[in-house]
Amino acid sequence: MTTPSGEERTDGSSVRIGALVPLTRPGWVEAGRHLLAGLQSGVRDVNDAGGIAGRPLELVVRDTAADPQRAAAAVDELAGLGVAALAGEYHSVVARAVAARADAIGVPFLCSSAVLDALTEQPTDWVARLAPAQSHGWQIYADFLLGAGHGRIAVAAEPSVYWASGARVLRDHLGPRGGTVVELDMRALAPAAVCDALAEHRATALLLLVGNPEPAMSIVKAVRGDRRLDEVMIGAPAGQPEFGEWVRSLGEDGGAIPFLRYLPERFGPLGERVEAALRERLGEAPSFVAFEGHDTVTVLADVLRSDGARAAGAWPRVAVEGTRGPIRFSRTPGIGVWQWAWPPVQVVDRDPAEPGRFRVLHSG
Numbered sequence: 598m599t600t601p602s603g604e605e606r607t608d609g610s611s612v613r614i615g616a617l618v619p620l621t622r623p624g625w626v627e628a629g630r631h632l633l634a635g636l637q638s639g640v641r642d643v644n645d646a647g648g649i650a651g652r653p654l655e656l657v658v659r660d661t662a663a664d665p666q667r668a669a670a671a672v673d674e675l676a677g678l679g680v681a682a683l684a685g686e687y688h689s690v691v692a693r694a695v696a697a698r699a700d701a702i703g704v705p706f707l708c709s710s711a712v713l714d715a716l717t718e719q720p721t722d723w724v725a726r727l728a729p730a731q732s733h734g735w736q737i738y739a740d741f742l743l744g745a746g747h748g749r750i751a752v753a754a755e756p757s758v759y760w761a762s763g764a765r766v767l768r769d770h771l772g773p774r775g776g777t778v779v780e781l782d783m784r785a786l787a788p789a790a791v792c793d794a795l796a797e798h799r800a801t802a803l804l805l806l807v808g809n810p811e812p813a814m815s816i817v818k819a820v821r822g823d824r825r826l827d828e829v830m831i832g833a834p835a836g837q838p839e840f841g842e843w844v845r846s847l848g849e850d851g852g853a854i855p856f857l858r859y860l861p862e863r864f865g866p867l868g869e870r871v872e873a874a875l876r877e878r879l880g881e882a883p884s885f886v887a888f889e890g891h892d893t894v895t896v897l898a899d900v901l902r903s904d905g906a907r908a909a910g911a912w913p914r915v916a917v918e919g920t921r922g923p924i925r926f927s928r929t930p931g932i933g934v935w936q937w938a939w940p941p942v943q944v945v946d947r948d949p950a951e952p953g954r955f956r957v958l959h960s961g
Contacts, residue, residue, distance in 0.1 A: 614657070615659065615678070617661050619662055619663050619691070620660040621660055622663075629687060635886065635890020636890040637890075638894075639890065639893065640655070642871075649898060661686060661695075668694050672699055675704075683707070684894065689712060690759060693758075696717050699723055700717060705725075707726070707896055709890055712728045712730060723909045728940065733939055736961075740959070741959040742832070748771070748777065749799060750801075751800035751803045752767065752779070752803075796825045809837040810843075844952040855945065860943060861941040867918060871891050891920055896919070912935035924937050942961045
């Protein structure tokens with residue numbers, strides 16, 4: 598997978614990229630679908646422009662299902678198939694497993710959408726990332742909270758290195774500015790108990806550091822239905838409200854929940870063209886994750902055209918126009934992979950009166 602006919606090539610005529618995406622539960626399937634659509638759109642554009650030195654670019658897709666071990670095994674399988682590079686992944690804990698294995702066996706990996714700062718344990722030239730690091734994006738979100746007058750923050754959190762890292766970013770950024778962060782352990786609390794805790798702590802904002810659709814949606818319904826909490830803002834920095842499933846399930850209750858997305862204020866001509874193509878492919882408005890997928894292929898095509906087998910050393914020489922602006926990679930303090938610093942970052946929400954419409958609340 599995937600040539601125009603939907604079949605894998607076996608004659609060596611194509612240049613292969615291994616695409617790792619969550620396509621089944623417990624993975625975030627809608628995010629995976631958008632990421633894959635973006636990757637496929639990018640491949641189509643590259644092949645329409647002549648491919649890689651006249652050879653067609655091909656995706657070989659593997660479903661990670663949000664399982665780090667499954668993803669690491671897929672890296673070995675794809676390397677055995679001779680892929681020139683690896684691309685994709687949405688879940689940070691899975692992307693970390695992919696990055697570790699890619700580094701260990703020497704296959705270039707461009708991470709599309711995972712934000713965990715510590716994507717690798719040590720610096721490597723085999724891995725680069727398009728998405729902004731969590732410490733960057735979540736600090737922008739924390740600035741938004743302070744600007745909106747929220748200093749007493751509660752986080753409904755599940756156990757995960759990703760959620761723990763996010764909570765730490767919020768505490769470290771809000772604490773010196775007079776903010777407080779109270780953590781509610783979702784292993785022990787039902788949604789009704791979350792409401793009681795919010796009232797007890799007099800929190801002005803609740804952040805959902807939990808999985809989607811559950812328990813995120815049940816928490817939203819409980820808080821929205823509790824009159825004690827009418828003034829409590831619900832937030833979702835990880836982006837749960839980005840996808841259509843959110844509004845289809847929650848309706849107007851899913852509005853006014855600020856989240857992070859990585860899109861510019863306005864698209865240029867390339868972004869507008871790709872947005873139209875993605876909308877047609879998906880049958881709905883594309884999320885920022887779809888644009889991350891398209892930009893991933895644009896970068897890898899540039900790397901493979903110019904450096905081929907030496908792709909691992911090519912990241913600092915990348916200079917391409919992506920859908921969301923010029924893309925270049927650098928070394929960023931505290932991050933062990935080559936990083937685009939930075940994609941555009943927005944805090945947005947859905948308009949409760951028109952849940953299909955997004956409102957930009959803050960940019961960073």
